Amino acid sequence: MNVDILQRQFTRIGARAQVRWLNGDGVQSRGPVALDITRDQFGEMFDIRLSKDTPADIEVLHVEPRQRHLLLMSRSDNDEKHKFLCGHDERHWFVAAVPENRAVSTVRTAMEALKPTEVVGRQYRAHVRRKNWNRRRNAAFIRQGEWFFVPEPRLIVNEKLVLTNEPLRRGGGKPHLVEFLYRSGGxxxxxxxxxxxxxxxxxxxxxxxxxxxxxxxxxxxxxRNPSVHVKGRVRHADHATIVLHDWHRVLMNTETQAAAMRHVAFLD
Incomplete structure (x- = not known):
């Protein structure tokens, strides 16, 4: 792995990246590689930490400078491969692990692999043009960070069960605060x-x-696993507030299906 070449690829999307080789404790809990977003006096940068004991090879497979995204792959000694989408979303840089059961070789295919099946299906049924598939708002969905909101304007809810100012949270990440939330089933x-x-x-x-x-x-x-619908304002410190005038079904991206997620320290 040529660190200079790797860093130049990140420069193409306007980002900085540092690569560090650490002893066991620095990355051991996440395997031979760990990816995160860190900050210094110049701002955010990608932090790639490799184990000295069992180093992984890191390679950039594809770069989209205009989108400010790239697709990264790690390969360990036993030829185990994992892919990560690295990029910029609204205000900050991010890292997302891509599910291994999807054939991914470009930024576009990685972004599609991170969409839940229901979102992809709605995208086709709504006849969303390909160039608009990865906009944060189109006829099929509205996206804020890792959460997709799919419109269901005909949904009838039991108003007595509607909660206000509820958090949507993945693991230890910062919550997305929702003005109105309704859970059913599960x-x-x-x-x-x-x-x-x-x-x-x-x-x-x-x-x-x-x-x-x-x-x-x-x-x-x-x-566990209820159907979740939200309406009203959805706020998050790292994203612009969105306003949902009708009920929308909430779906999370597919990153949790990726074994590679154990290598990602970043949480939105």
Whole structure:
């Protein structure tokens, strides 16, 4: 890997990149490579951290200077390959892991791979022209960061179940605050600090039968994989506020389906 060539590719999209080789603790939890956005006195830059013990080879596959995006690939000693979309979105640089089950070789195909199936289907049904597929707003969807909002103006909701000023959050990232939010369907799960990912009713009953004291843990009930619809203002510190005049279904990009996501420290 030629670091000078790699950095020149990032320069083509108006970005800076630093490459660092670290001992185990610097990247070990994320494997042989870790990608993040960091900041110094000159502003943001891409931070590529490689393990000295099991270094990965980093290669830029495709660059779109006008879009300020590039497609990066890492290859480890065992020939394991992962791809990452690096670019600029509204106000800041970002890194997104691309699902491995998609054939991706360009920035455009990477952006399509990050769209949920429902969004791609709506895109075709709405006859969105190819040149508009990756706009933040078109006839099929509105996008803010990793969240897609698909219009469903005919949706009828139970007003008593509509929540106000609710967060949309992925992992430890900064929340997107939604003026009105409505959840329906999904599976009821029991959540507490000891079981943050939640237990189904049968799992909960099994646990308390084996460990009766668990019944007194600070449980709360939530819904896993519900259908989520939002309306009104959607705000985020790193993005322009959008206003949804009708109900829109909320869908997250497909990055969580990528094994490569474990190499990404960046969270929007």
């Amino acid at each position: 599976d009821v799960v029991y959540v507490c600090p000891q079981k943050p990912n939640g237990l189904t009713s049968s799992q909960f009953n099994t646990l308390v039968s084996r460990k009766p004291e668990a019944r007194h843990w600070p449980w709360s009930t939530m819904r």
